[in-house]
Amino acid sequence: MCRRGHSFDQVLETRIQGATAVELTGVSKVYGTGGAAVTALDDVSIALARGSFTAVMGPSGSGKSTFLHCAAGLDRPTRGTVRLGDTDLSALKEVALTALRRERIGFVFQAYNLLPALTVEQNITLPLRLSGRAADPAWLHKVVGDVGLTDRLTHLPAELSGGQQQRVAIARALITRPDVMFADEPTGALDTRTGRQVLTLLRTVVDAFGQTVLMVTHDPIAASFADRVVFLADGRLADSLVRPTADAVAERMTRLGEW
Secondary structure (H helix, E strand, O other): OOOOOHHHHHHHHHHHHOOEEEEEEEEEEEEOOHHHOEEEEEEEEEEEEOOOEEEEEOOOOOOHHHHHHHHOOOOOOOEEEEEEOOEEHHHOOHHHHHHHHHHHEEEEEOOOOOOOOOOHHHHHHHHHHHOOOOOOHHHHHHHHHHOOOHHHOOOOHHHOOHHHHHHHHHHHHHOOOOOEEEEEOOOOOOOHHHHHHHHHHHHHHHHHHOOOEEEEOOOHHHHOOOOEEEEEEOOEEEEEEEOOOHHHHHHHHHHHOOO
16 A cells, blocks of 8 residues: 555656546535525535545535535535536536436445345446346456455345444445546444545555545545545635644644634
8 A cells, every 4th residue: 555655656647647536626605595695515626636636635525525416526616617627517407416326436435335135246246237237247357356255245234333334334445437427425424444444545545546536524534535635614625734643634634723
């Protein structure tokens, strides 16, 4: 796993100079109208390089979830544009946007969102079945092996630990070979040891698969696994940190509380 050594600088520089996976330009999101209007995002512009791992942090109510929802095409911005590669999401109608999310975006949530009546293998391959596609046996075997679920394929979610269920969710997100994987507090429901295992897996997904990951988290330790941390406050980009450490992230978050 490529972490904080000399070669990491070269890898990160290559990623920064490489193609863009997701780009938000002048994105604002306003809920409500008139005097009841609330601005959740305010003129946010950012680009995420392919093969990079970005963590998003900020105080409660800073706009983290709205940022993720707009970037992932789950919500449409009031102003501005969101591009997935060369595709302008705002130009897509809802049916096309739904198909794009299913085929080009992977999601990992705190609550796992597995279907209890389906086996591990069936949960992993569900996005493909919804798209009318068959699983590539070689890719399925690789994904399952890399997330450590080879001997759990016939189990139901209730027969798995929380960490194993999150591994299923990560495998499900990878099975379509998405452009970007979005993770919303992926370790929030896990104990410290299991959470670190899941974060190490996400780090490996970036380094070994070349996957692009955007993760919303409140945990400085989780954020330290990323290449870069971006900080939101009052719906605006307030700061960023490259090659973060947990201590540096915690210090920035303390300052944001007074921003």
